[in-house]
Amino acid sequence: MSMQGRIGHARGAKTKRALGVQAILEWAFRVEKAQLELPPPKDVSEEGFGFGLEYVLLQRAALGCKVDGGQHKMGSYTHADAEVVAATVAGMPDSLGGIRMAISVAEMARAGLTPDWMPGVVPRCVPVETKSNQHGERATTIVVGTERVLSRGKWRTVEVLACPVTWRPHPEQIASARRGYEDWWQALDWVRDGLIAGRMMREVEVTATMPKVRPWLARKHSAV
Incomplete structure (x- = not known):
């Protein structure tokens, strides 16, 4: 060739x-x-x-x-x-x-x-809502009920508060x-x-x- x-x-x-x-x-x-x-x-x-x-x-x-x-x-x-x-x-x-x-x-x-x-994402439990003021950021709470408590010799009605949470993501x-x-x-x-x-x-x-x-x-x- x-x-x-x-x-x-x-x-x-x-x-x-x-x-x-x-x-x-x-x-x-x-x-x-x-x-x-x-x-x-x-x-x-x-x-x-x-x-x-x-x-x-x-x-x-x-x-x-x-x-x-x-x-x-x-x-x-x-x-x-x-x-x-x-x-x-x-x-x-x-x-x-x-x-x-x-x-x-x-x-x-x-x-x-x-x-x-x-990748690397892990669900975390966090507040549903937060509020900020001069003292910093705090979780928002809601009233979920009431209780009668004895305080200083008197019965008082107090609110029961809870912080709603969710998973993110x-x-x-x-x-x-x-x-x-x-x-x-x-x-x-x-x-x-x-x-x-x-x-x-x-x-x-x-x-x-x-x-x-x-x-x-x-x-x-x-x-x-």
């Missing part, structure tokens, strides 16, 4: 970048500015909406055509692999949250964020935040499997790397 032939062969065997699914999502939506092509509502006529991006990608892949992007980036190019990622996310099944979860996954990736599962708030994280994790797991099974990306390879499934459990074990 000639030198020119060897160079051409080396160029053709381009090594793929290996990234975990969260890194791939952030690259696609944050760096490449890929946009979701969501299907129209089921009760709206499809006329005028055209084909979804996922359909276009599949058709072009079948024909062996290169996917061109850039329609959302004002003339700049959106990487073809990023368009594949966006199309995969747009196909989020209803069992995992459908369109709403697809938008959430894309927006979290675009912002480079992980859902807030309230409420345990349900923490549980809700962690359910939201788990739903997001399941969505990423589905996207990862879809990208691996689809085998449509040309320059990026999806690894098995995933965010921790329940990071609050890991923190609890490490504290023991």
Whole structure:
């Protein structure tokens, strides 16, 4: 083989970048500015909406055509692999949250964020209300009843006061935040499997790397 032939062969065997699914999502939506092509509502006529991006990608892949992007980036190019990622996310099944979860996954990736599962937060018992004066801050009390007491030889009626308390943050708030994280994790797991099974990306390879499934459990074990 000639030198020119060897160079051409080396160029053709381009090594793929290996990234975990969260890194791939952030690259696609944050760096490449890929946009979701969501299907129209089921009760709206499809006329005028055209084909979804996922359909276009599949058709072009079948024909062996290169996917061109850039329609959302004002003339700049959106990487073809990023368009594949966006199309995969747009196909989020209803069992995992459908369109709403697809938008959430894309927006979290675009912002480079992980859902807030309230790390280190412990519910604390605190007064429902406090008041401040020149003597400082004090818990507000309410009258919950009356009692008859003997004071200096006389019976007197006195008010029984109590300080209403609550838990902040409420345990349900923490549980809700962690359910939201788990739903997001399941969505990423589905996207990862879809990208691996689809085998449509040309320059990026999806690894098995995933965010921790329940990071609050890991923190609890490490504290023991």
